[in-house]
Amino acid sequence: MTVPVHRHRFDLHAAGHRLHAERLSPPHAVAGPSLVFLHEGLGSIGQWRHFPAELCARTGLPGLVYERWGHGQAEPLTGPRPDGYLEREARDSLPEVLATCGIVEPPILFGHSDGASIALLFAAAHPKRVRAVIGEAAHVFIENVCLDGIRQAVAAYEQGPVRDGLRRYHGANTEILFRGWCDTWLRPTRRHWNVEAQLPRIVCPTLIIQGADDEYATRAQVDAIAVGVSGPTEILWLPACGHVPHHQAREPVLDAAARFIDGVCSNRYIVQPST
Numbered sequence: 001m002t003v004p005v006h007r008h009r010f011d012l013h014a015a016g017h018r019l020h021a022e023r024l025s026p027p028h029a030v031a032g033p034s035l036v037f038l039h040e041g042l043g044s045i046g047q048w049r050h051f052p053a054e055l056c057a058r059t060g061l062p063g064l065v066y067e068r069w070g071h072g073q074a075e076p077l078t079g080p081r082p083d084g085y086l087e088r089e090a091r092d093s094l095p096e097v098l099a100t101c102g103i104v105e106p107p108i109l110f111g112h113s114d115g116a117s118i119a120l121l122f123a124a125a126h127p128k129r130v131r132a133v134i135g136e137a138a139h140v141f142i143e144n145v146c147l148d149g150i151r152q153a154v155a156a157y158e159q160g161p162v163r164d165g166l167r168r169y170h171g172a173n174t175e176i177l178f179r180g181w182c183d184t185w186l187r188p189t190r191r192h193w194n195v196e197a198q199l200p201r202i203v204c205p206t207l208i209i210q211g212a213d214d215e216y217a218t219r220a221q222v223d224a225i226a227v228g229v230s231g232p233t234e235i236l237w238l239p240a241c242g243h244v245p246h247h248q249a250r251e252p253v254l255d256a257a258a259r260f261i262d263g264v265c266s267n268r269y270i271v272q273p274s275t
Contacts, residue, residue, distance in 0.1 A: 005053040014096035020073040024063035034107040037065040038115025044072030044169040076173040090121035106131040124198040132264040136209040141194040149216040199228030205269040207260040211241030
């Protein structure tokens, strides 16, 4: 589906690394916050396909999609990721991305998987700098199903087709990106990673989206976020859907996200002031 949204690709620097981004400008734009899309642990701009442009077109809001260090056309990784790489992205990189791209008004963050965790961590660390969070397939602690899913992904990668599919988006960086992802999550020192204690600092509205058949998480992730955050929350629980709801349940996700964004922009959610 071709969406009439103007796209502009460019490089930028944040937290000491060259990243790659795409700015989305919908026709008939309305005044309001930018939508900032944060991809998954093996993601890139291309892997979102048309979803960000479609959501920008529906809402009339401008968008920014960017590739983190090591992904897509961004600067390649040079070694394994540290255990706290998600916290580092939220603390160091995302604030610089927003500043460099001239996004001054607090944005609405739409994060998928790792990107959803980064969005939540950013909202906890900078409550006055985010308007709302849409978290899709977020993880705030590690479950056995997550580790089992990653081991299955490794086996599929080593068989070839998954590797070839990722290479379309990440090119020569595919191997180090994939190994950096799976080795980090399977590292014994990461087994007790848990950021639930940070959730109460999130005061903005939050839409939590998850598929019932997510290969890497259970309903426990959704419940922990809904109970943990201090701001208003909505949940979109999708039966017969896996880890990528914006593709596997595209229309329900688009509809729910557009309604939620309209509510945020119309100030229909009661938000307690951050301290």
